[in-house]
Every structure is written in C-alpha cells, then in structure tokens.
Amino acid sequence: LDSDSPRSSYSTYLTQAATWASDYIASDSGQDTLNLYDVSALAHADLITAINGAGSPSGLAVTTAALIANLKAQVASAASVSASDIFRAGGDYTNFDVDSHTFGFISTEALYQEASGDTQYAAFAGEQRDWLLGGNAWGTSFMAGVGTTYPTCMGGQLENLDSPVDVGAVVNGPNGTGNFSGGLGGLQSGMKKCENDSFTTFTGHGAEYVDDVRSWQSSEPALDMTGGAILAGALQQAVSGS
Secondary structure, three states: OOOOOOHHHOHHHHHHHHHHHHHHHHHOOOOOOOOOOOOHHHHHHHHHHHHHHOOOOOOOOOOHHHHHHHHHHHHHHHHHHHHOOOOOOOOOOOOOOHHHHHHHHHHHHHHHHHHHOOOOOHHHHHHHHHHHEOOOOOOOEOEOOOOOOOOOOOOOHHHHHHOOOOOOOEEOOOEEHHHHOOOOOOOOOOOOOOEEHHHHHHOEOOEEOOEEOOOOOOOOEOHHHHHHHHHHHHHHHHHHOO
C-alpha cells in the first residue's frame, strides 16, 4: 500500500496495528527492548509513519505521541542503566543476547530521534557503539574483524574449519558466570582447537567472556546478532544524514 491507495484499502490494517500497539504499551512495555525477541520499536516507527501518511485519522487506539513516548521510554531505561556503569553499558551483560540488545538501543535511539527530532540520547547511542566495539571491561570488539582485538575463535563451522576472519559477524558477548559453571566441554568431532581464554582475567560483576570455539555462551556468531548490527548502522546513518 502507498499514499495513493484509497483510505478504505488500508484503514482496517491501521486500526488493527494501532490496537496491537496500544496493547503492547499497556501490557508489555518495560519488560524488554529491541532485540531478536522484541521488535516493538520497529513496529512503533512504522506505525507512526503510517498514521502520519493517512492524515492522522481519529479513533485509533493509540496516538503518534504515545508511540513516540514509548520509544523514548525504551531508550531512557537503558540510558539510565548506562549512566551508572563505568563502561557505559546499557545492557545486561550477565544474561544472554546483550550484544543484540545493545545494537537494539542504537537502533531505537535513531528511530526515536527520527520520529521526535529529539537528540538528547544521541551520545548514549555512541557510547553503546563504543562498548560493542571495544570500550568494555574485556577490551575487545564483539564484531569479527573490527578493531584491533576481536573474536578469533568463534563457535562457527566456517570460522573453525577454514580459519577465515568472518568480518562483520557478531557474537553473543559476555554472559553470566553461572552459564559457564559446567565448563566449556570437549571438542566436537572434526572441530579444531581454538581458544583465547585470557579474557577470563577480567571476569567480574557476575559476567564472563570467553573467546573459545567451545564457548557457545559468548563467542558463537549468529545472524540475529549480526542483523541487529546492520540495522543499527543503517538507521544511525539515515538519521545523521551521512
């Protein structure tokens, strides 16, 4: 559907989308932010565009102001966490998918800025980028081939068997120390030994990072992690105009 389509052809979809957005804000808001499981920020941004494109019709279950406010709340919650962390981490590095969540913060800041014109969280987005690419307690980038120190023993078949640098691949990142309590286990059949376990020196605050082919907890590359990085870069580039 485009702006030239008759209103009757999209009003039903707009009404349904607004209802689902209202339900999310009422029931799920505050429980998560943009990552591989929660894509509300993307839906909010698209719905804002759709409502504006339809001439801001009355009677919808949610307003663009409410959608913008929820985008802001998602960014603000992470910015509050970041402000109290020495490395400015906005995500929970004692749990899975911290890299996905952190790229999600960068994306959501861009979506919020585009919708509102408010740049107050732009610096926060930059801090999250820095954390992902080396400005963290382990001093490593979590994206292969980016920076001077990055994952070299990722838990992927191509990287392990052919030993290339899979430039741009993103790993899970640090994880809770409890998730490593059973050790890393042995090598699977045909797997080449590759370990760079010096990062365990910096284990602390309930978190650990291990660059080891066996470490699915922290060094396994994933499309959903890498997709989050691509999205964050594209949205930030769009909002900066460069």
